[in-house]
Structure formats: C-alpha cells, structure tokens
Amino acid sequence: SAKAAGRGQHRFFDEAMNQAASARLARESDLRHAIGHGQLRLHYQPKVDAATGATSGVEALVRWQHPVQGLVPPVQFIPLAEECGLIKPLTDWVLEAACHDSRQRLDAGLPLLPVAVNLAAPSFADPGLPDQLLAVLARHQLPPGSLVLEVTESLLMTDVDRAVKRLGALRAQGFAIALDDFGTGYSSLNYLNRFPLDELKIDRSFITDVALGGRHSAIAASVIALGREFGLRVVAEGVETAAQAEALLRLGCRQQQGWLHARPMPAEALVQRLRAEAAAQPPAVTAL
Numbered sequence: 322s323a324k325a326a327g328r329g330q331h332r333f334f335d336e337a338m339n340q341a342a343s344a345r346l347a348r349e350s351d352l353r354h355a356i357g358h359g360q361l362r363l364h365y366q367p368k369v370d371a372a373t374g375a376t377s378g379v380e381a382l383v384r385w386q387h388p389v390q391g392l393v394p395p396v397q398f399i400p401l402a403e404e405c406g407l408i409k410p411l412t413d414w415v416l417e418a419a420c421h422d423s424r425q426r427l428d429a430g431l432p433l434l435p436v437a438v439n440l441a442a443p444s445f446a447d448p449g450l451p452d453q454l455l456a457v458l459a460r461h462q463l464p465p466g467s468l469v470l471e472v473t474e475s476l477l478m479t480d481v482d483r484a485v486k487r488l489g490a491l492r493a494q495g496f497a498i499a500l501d502d503f504g505t506g507y508s509s510l511n512y513l514n515r516f517p518l519d520e521l522k523i524d525r526s527f528i529t530d531v532a533l534g535g536r537h538s539a540i541a542a543s544v545i546a547l548g549r550e551f552g553l554r555v556v557a558e559g560v561e562t563a564a565q566a567e568a569l570l571r572l573g574c575r576q577q578q579g580w581l582h583a584r585p586m587p588a589e590a591l592v593q594r595l596r597a598e599a600a601a602q603p604p605a606v607t608a609l
C-alpha cells in the first residue's frame with residue numbers, strides 16, 4: 322500500500338541520515354586524532370616582491386597528512402573543524418608550529434620573516450587569543466612583528482564594532498592584520514575605512530583577468546589605488562602568469578603571491594629558498 326511504501330521511504334531516509342551522521346562522526350574523531358597525533362603539516366607560501374624576486378614574508382597553510390588519503394587540503398577539513406569545535410586545538414597547533422619554524426630559521430642565521438596565519442571566525446572571536454599569541458611568541462622568543470594575522474571580511478562583518486575593537490587591540494600589541502580574499506565578501510568600503518588594517522590581499526578571482534586590461538583589470542586597479550590611499554600594503558593573490566605579474570607591477574602592486582613566484586612548500590624547502598636568496602644577495606640588516 323501507499324502507506325507502507327511511505328513508511329519504507331522514511332526508513333530509507335532515516336538510514337541515509339544515520340549513515341551520514343556516523344560518517345561525519347567518524348571524520349570528526351579522525352580529525353581529532355590527527356591534531357593530537359602529529360598528522361598536521363604546515364606548508365609555507367612566499368609573499369614575493371615581484372620587482373626584485375625577494376621573499377618579503379610567508380603564509381602558513383595547514384595540511385592534513387592522512388595515513389590513507391595522503392595530503393588533504395584545508396578546504397576539506399577546516400569547515401568541519403569549525404563546526405565540531407576542533408578549530409581551537411587546530412589553531413593552537415598552527416600557531417605553535419609556525420613560531421617553532423620561525424625560531425629555527427632565526428637560529429639558522431636567516432633574517433626574521435613575517436609569517437601570516439589564517440584565523441577562522443571562532444579563533445578571532447576567542448577572547449583568549451591576544452594572550453595566547455603573546456605566550457606562543459614568548460615561548461619561542463619572537464617579537465610580535467613576526468606574526469601577521471589573516472582575517473576575512475565575512476569574519477569581521479559578523480560584529481563590526483567588536484571586530485574594530487579586537488583588531489585595534491591586536492595591532493596595539495604589535496601584530497599586523499591582513500584582510501584576506503578581499504573583494505569576495507560583503508563589506509562596504511565604509512567598513513574598510515573603519516577596520517584598522519595593515520595589509521589588503523586582493524582575491525585571486527580579480528587577478529585571473531588582470532592582464533586582459535579594460536573592465537577586467539579595473540577592479541584590481543581600484544583596489545590597488547584604494548590600498549595606497551589608505552596606507553595599506555597591497556598583496557595580489559594567485560598570480561600564475563608572467564603577464565599577470567607584469568600587469569600588476571604596472572598598476573603599482575609589487576607584493577605578490579602565487580604559483581608563478583612560488584608554490585606552498587614544507588619548512589625545509591623554505592629554509593633552502595631563503596639560504597639561496599641570502600647567498601645571492603647578503604641582507605642589509607643583521608639577523609636577530
């Protein structure tokens with residue numbers, strides 16, 4: 322009968338939902354285990370001065386070295402971590418690893434290089450964050466200028482007044498703030514004016530067509546001009562071709578990040594890159 326068929330369908334959906342729920346639970350406990358058992362890795366992508374090729378900073382990007390699935394990209398586990406309360410231990414791990422690697426580079430005689438760390442909304446909102454940042458820096462004997470905090474517009478827009486206060490407090494402690502993926506969120510220029518920032522990262526979607534001129538490059542050109550007006554460092558994300566890099570240089574955007582310049586790499590590869598750079602051109606400032 323139709324009623325029986327309906328019940329059968331219910332059972333089917335219930336089962337499908339149960340399976341989805343238990344798959345999620347399994348993934349959650351997998352991730353919890355990964356964080357606690359050394360399966361996370363940090364890769365570093367250089368920010369490059371495209372006019373000289375010099376590395377001006379790096380961004381720390383987390384990966385999950387899964388025993389079965391191999392190297393899992395962050396889009397596949399950051400959202401889950403945010404949902405199931407694992408973002409705190411994940412961010413703790415990222416900050417610790419980033420500062421540990423910074424200390425190792427300094428001890429190896431390399432100059433201090435600012436490391437950008439991406440903050441998810443719950444981490445930015447965590448009232449313990451400023452003290453935590455100071456503690457991890459102190460543990461590794463690093464100055465506050467060694468960390469850049471990357472946040473997104475949508476994260477700031479959830480509570481603008483609170484975000485303005487939080488950004489101000491972090492900057493007062495010496496941390497630099499970068500607005501990531503700029504142009505993809507919903508913040509108005511009015512808000513941009515209110516947020517105390519150091520760096521504006523133009524989202525990759527605006528860089529793709531920058532070499533084509535006309536309408537395509539108009540947005541990138543405007544953001545670069547705007548950033549300059551506001552006294553911000555402007556970084557172009559996702560630069561993949563020499564034509565894009567040159568078009569950006571013509572627009573006055575020297576700070577670039579993307580596969581053309583360098584892919585994200587493990588800490589040891591970064592050390593080699595910086596050694597090669599130092600050998601080619603001795604640094605003007607003494608290492609700390």
Ligand code: C2E
Pocket residue numbers: 366381382383394395396399415439440441471501502525558559560561578579580581585
């Ligand atoms: P994001 O912060 O905007 O990072 C830039 C992403 O673009 C990175 O992907 C990077 O590998 C990729 N990329 C860089 N250059 C190019 C290029 O020339 N072409 C293309 N197609 N892609 C390029 P990834 O490493 O997969 O990270 C994705 C996102 O995951 C990041 O976007 C960031 O929002 C988030 N994420 C990464 N690490 C962390 C972390 O430690 N904590 C948190 N909360 N989020 C993180």
Ligand code: MG
Pocket residue numbers: 380439471501
């Ligand atoms: Mg980022």
Ligand code: MG
Pocket residue numbers: 501502522558
């Ligand atoms: Mg970005």
Ligand code: MG
Pocket residue numbers: 502524525558
């Ligand atoms: Mg992006």
